[in-house]
Amino acid sequence: MESHDVIIVGAGLAGLQTSCLLAERGYRVLLVDRKASLDHSIHTTGIFVRRTLEDFPLPEDCLGPPVRHVRLYSPARRRMDLSSPFDEFRVGRMGLLYQRFLNRSICRGVEWMPSTQFIECSKVKGGGLAVRLDDRNGSHVVRSRYLVGADGANSHVAGALGLEKNREWIVGVEEVFENIPLDGPPRFHCFLDAEIAPGYLAWVVHDGEQVHIGVGGYAAKFDPVKALKEFHASLDDILDLRAARLIERRSGRIPVGGVLRRIANAEGLLVGDAAGAVSPLTAGGLDPCMRLSGYAANTISKYLQTGDPNELALYSGDLFRARFVSRLFMRRAIATVNSSALIELGCALFRLPGFYSIAWQVFFGRGSFPDLKDEPPREAFVYR
Numbered sequence: 001m002e003s004h005d006v007i008i009v010g011a012g013l014a015g016l017q018t019s020c021l022l023a024e025r026g027y028r029v030l031l032v033d034r035k036a037s038l039d040h041s042i043h044t045t046g047i048f049v050r051r052t053l054e055d056f057p058l059p060e061d062c063l064g065p066p067v068r069h070v071r072l073y074s075p076a077r078r079r080m081d082l083s084s085p086f087d088e089f090r091v092g093r094m095g096l097l098y099q100r101f102l103n104r105s106i107c108r109g110v111e112w113m114p115s116t117q118f119i120e121c122s123k124v125k126g127g128g129l130a131v132r133l134d135d136r137n138g139s140h141v142v143r144s145r146y147l148v149g150a151d152g153a154n155s156h157v158a159g160a161l162g163l164e165k166n167r168e169w170i171v172g173v174e175e176v177f178e179n180i181p182l183d184g185p186p187r188f189h190c191f192l193d194a195e196i197a198p199g200y201l202a203w204v205v206h207d208g209e210q211v212h213i214g215v216g217g218y219a220a221k222f223d224p225v226k227a228l229k230e231f232h233a234s235l236d237d238i239l240d241l242r243a244a245r246l247i248e249r250r251s252g253r254i255p256v257g258g259v260l261r262r263i264a265n266a267e268g269l270l271v272g273d274a275a276g277a278v279s280p281l282t283a284g285g286l287d288p289c290m291r292l293s294g295y296a297a298n299t300i301s302k303y304l305q306t307g308d309p310n311e312l313a314l315y316s317g318d319l320f321r322a323r324f325v326s327r328l329f330m331r332r333a334i335a336t337v338n339s340s341a342l343i344e345l346g347c348a349l350f351r352l353p354g355f356y357s358i359a360w361q362v363f364f365g366r367g368s369f370p371d372l373k374d375e376p377p378r379e380a381f382v383y384r
Helices: 013-024 050-055 094-107 156-161 224-233 286-306 317-336 340-350 353-364
Strands: 003-009 029-032 047-049 069-073 079-083 089-091 111-113 117-123 129-135 138-149 169-178 187-191 202-206 211-217 245-255 268-270
Touching (some): 003 013, 003 286, 013 094, 047 286, 079 353, 094 111, 138 156, 138 286, 156 268, 169 224, 211 224, 268 286, 340 353
Parallel strands (some): 003 029, 003 138, 029 111
Antiparallel strands (some): 117 129, 129 138, 169 211, 169 245, 202 211
8 A cells, every 4th residue: 555654635825835844854755636727717816915025935936916905895895095114915826826835845756646636534443544545547545654634624535534624614606707997006905895795895905016905794684696796797897897808717715714624644644724724814824824834744743753642632723713702702793793884984983083093903913813822834835
């Protein structure tokens, strides 16, 4: 039976990052994904925040121009502008970025299996797991000392390992365009409207090269495709769409219940969206993904070296959730607000001096995910 130290299911940002870090430590890593190509069916807008850009040297050619300006719209389309002296956001060209991550992983010895689906796993006498996979050639079983679920918000690996699964999420849909003229500096437009985007927001991100237009909210409260069409039709006074060229359509689930409590055991662990590593308030997941993946790689390495289950104890969602009490509370409050009048009032409050700083902190603050003392050194993330 073919054998590996670690099998990672899912080749999004979390799976790619974890696989490369483990391969750099000398582990035999098998990375599988059901997609044939990583530039297909992308689920994220790909907005990287300043903290990530400062801490992880991402490939420059995989990032759009910097964005320093945010414009917040109330349901009545009253505007409030927020600006930062720093480069706060850059939109990743995610298909290219995923391929760059994959190439780096393969160069470090990761075995790559596209068009492959995880089916199930079972314990093997003497330790480890028998993992059943389906690919183009049929079903086969491989052995692994450890299993990593990086397979998204509705993780199949989580269920197979008996770990916690996400139970609260929003859904998002967006379209990506080129050839839309930029009026003013690159800008992140955020629309608060309970009818178009219940429980979240609608957005336009224009960095001068690409424009992302999307909506997100609780699936039970709206029709995302219909909402996107209505939102798109309302943007005539903001964007000149006459020559716009559609590049891509995206959609997916975004977990907003906070980091799950049980995300590791002796057989495997979860990373990225599978672990709920997304901000409950802003639904930003790329910075948590990068940081938690590094922590996961360290945890797996120590566990495989020592066999001591105590090494897994610190990879606990309970420890992370304690840092997000206020954001979880705000998420619960946002989920109950269905009144445009209340949202309009909240937007009016944001214009007052004492509340303006709160809005500024939401968009430009640096607290997306706690620093972890066992993160790998920064040079481990340099792209060569």
